Amino acid sequence: MGKKKQAKSNRMQNLTLVTVIVLFLGLGVFALVNNIIGGNKETGEPGQEAKVDEKVFVYDKQPVLGNRDAPVRIVEFGDYKCPTCKKFAEEIYPKLKKDYLDNDKAGFYFINNQFLGKDSITAGIAGEAVHEQNPEIFWKFHDAIFEHQGNESEAWATKDFLVKLAKQAAPGIDYDKLEQAIDKETYKQQVEQDKAIAVQSGVRSVPTLFINGRPVPDSFDYEGIKKMIEEELKKAK
Structure with a gap:
């Protein structure tokens, strides 16, 4: 025992x-x-x-401001009806443009994540249509939509509004062609593909930023954004 x-x-x-x-x-x-x-x-x-596999962003299909071949790629997921996206466009985006885009240190990409109503998708379609006609003019139209953004709870991003805005902010494009693209929802598939990219990337809110595939913790912490950009620039040397 x-x-x-x-x-x-x-x-x-x-x-x-x-x-x-x-x-x-x-x-x-x-x-x-x-x-x-x-x-x-x-x-x-x-x-x-x-970090997200950057292949998912399909950079060559997205609007880019700055240097497409830059070592730093900044991605924004946004909705044209989102008030916080408008705030980002007014407070953070101009700083990025001045510090990193105008000097070709970075490329800034906008990817649709339009979900705030049917007219939100309409605005995304209009953006895609303008970009298809003239990638450089797209950014003037893009900025103008946020500048003239209406109330989030109202359906303000209508065809008439967007075409009229394009005539003011996007000179030289074919406005009849733009109107037809909105009527026929020609670029709706592109907007939906962008939304799918947002889902794959784990985007849960807008605006959401990525820097070389790295998610930015706070889209309004410019010092934090700069730190991440500078880290990526050092890696590229």
Whole structure:
């Protein structure tokens, strides 16, 4: 009986030791995964796991301001009816343009995530139609939509409004062709494809920014955005 008790005691000790080892290994793996996903809280370094495969953005199909061949690619997911996107267009976008786009250090890409009503999609279609006609003029139209943004709860982004706005802000394009594209929803598929990209990228709100595939924690923290851009520029040297 003594031998049986001793054997049982040994098994219990071994089991306890194995449990402790597994527990420590588990905690170690958890800490590693947590640092990868959430970043290192002590150093403030962002996590790398969350980085999106940039192929999903299909850069060559998107409007770009600045240098398409720049080592830094900034992506904004936005909705033309979103008041916060308008705020971004007024407060952050001009700083990015001055510091990184006008000097060709970066390329800025806009991807539709139009979800605030049917006319939101109409605005996205109009943007795609203008871009198809003239990629450079697109940005004037893009800026004008945010500048003349109506109430989020009202259906203001109508065909008449968008064509009239294009005549004011997008000189030289074919306005009849634009009107037809809105009527026939010619570029609705492109808008829907952009929304699919947003889903694949884990976008849950607008505006959402990515820098070389890295999600930006706060789209209105310009110092944080600059830090991320400078990090990417250093990597490219």
